[in-house]
Amino acid sequence: MRLRSFFSLFFGFLLLLGCSGQSAEPAPIPENKKQALNRGISQVRAYAATIPIHNLYLPPKYSYPRTNKVTHVMIHFISNAVQKPLNPYDVKDVYRIFITYGVSANYMIGRNGEIYRLVSEDRVALHAGKGSLPGFPEHTNKMNEYSIGIEMLAIGTRDEMLPLMPRKMYDLIAPANIGYTDAQYRSLNRLLNEILKRHPTIQRDRKHIVGHSEYAPGRKTDPGKLFDWSRINIITVRNYTVKPGDSLWKIAQKFGVSMQTIIKYNNLNPNVYLKVGQKLRIPQ
Numbered sequence: 001m002r003l004r005s006f007f008s009l010f011f012g013f014l015l016l017l018g019c020s021g022q023s024a025e026p027a028p029i030p031e032n033k034k035q036a037l038n039r040g041i042s043q044v045r046a047y048a049a050t051i052p053i054h055n056l057y058l059p060p061k062y063s064y065p066r067t068n069k070v071t072h073v074m075i076h077f078i079s080n081a082v083q084k085p086l087n088p089y090d091v092k093d094v095y096r097i098f099i100t101y102g103v104s105a106n107y108m109i110g111r112n113g114e115i116y117r118l119v120s121e122d123r124v125a126l127h128a129g130k131g132s133l134p135g136f137p138e139h140t141n142k143m144n145e146y147s148i149g150i151e152m153l154a155i156g157t158r159d160e161m162l163p164l165m166p167r168k169m170y171d172l173i174a175p176a177n178i179g180y181t182d183a184q185y186r187s188l189n190r191l192l193n194e195i196l197k198r199h200p201t202i203q204r205d206r207k208h209i210v211g212h213s214e215y216a217p218g219r220k221t222d223p224g225k226l227f228d229w230s231r232i233n234i235i236t237v238r239n240y241t242v243k244p245g246d247s248l249w250k251i252a253q254k255f256g257v258s259m260q261t262i263i264k265y266n267n268l269n270p271n272v273y274l275k276v277g278q279k280l281r282i283p284q
């Protein structure tokens with residue numbers, strides 16, 4: 001108990017936010033806000049035929065109307081481990097972290113795969129901060145405006161978390177609470193399917209579905225080494241140069257994809273023959 005009191009005193013202010021890195025003493029949630037929060041967690045079937053989502057909207061001042069087309073999805077982790085290492089995933093606590101730091105995300109995925117909508121997709125959430133992505137110079141320091149942010153309730157490796165919390169506190173966290181759950185991967189894939197349907201400008205590959213650390217290396221570690229990208233339904237794109245004797249059918253057979261997929265992905269005219277030396281991108 002004395003150990004925990006010590007940490008509460010000296011490290012409480014660090015309030016773990018995988019994404020913010022800011023520090024301030026969090027204000028307690030007033031009673032009337034708690035009631036409003038409870039009401040806000042009402043489950044709705046926003047996409048009835050597809051995926052149940054809990055609406056848990058953050059106040060509109062933590063977002064603003066979107067004007068650019070969305071090209072990216074950014075994955076993060078967040079928890080309340082610094083304040084409550086034994087109970088790091090209380091949704092109300094994490095909600096309070098967003099409020100305290102004035103940040104936001106469009107979605108949050110809980111440990112049992114429950115999906116919360118914090119900010120509607122037509123609004124820009126404040127999750128990425130400053131950074132840049134190779135190949136997207138126009139996104140530099142503006143990734144919020146081009147992306148949908150998804151927070152996973154998760155905790156990274158000790159090395160990833162030590163900048164935010166002391167080792168002894170990290171060691172209080174139950175092993176089952178470190179990393180990601182199967183249910184979270186399932187929900188993330190379902191959510192990505194829905195998002196990509198609504199935003200065809202987001203390509204289903206690792207250039208467009210990215211982690212916070214790829215945009216802000218050195219500043220951010222989330223979603224971290226424990227996030228298994230191979231479990232996300234992302235297309236790997238291979239480059240192929242058309243050879244003599246090739247046909248669309250032969251290439252499709254070679255890579256085990258449909259001709260339609262190649263046509264669509266390369267914006268080909270199916271009535272025009274391929275040319276030797278032509279570069280194709282083959283999604284797999």
Ligand SMILES: [Zn+2]
Nearest residue numbers: 019076212222
């Ligand atoms: Zn983040």
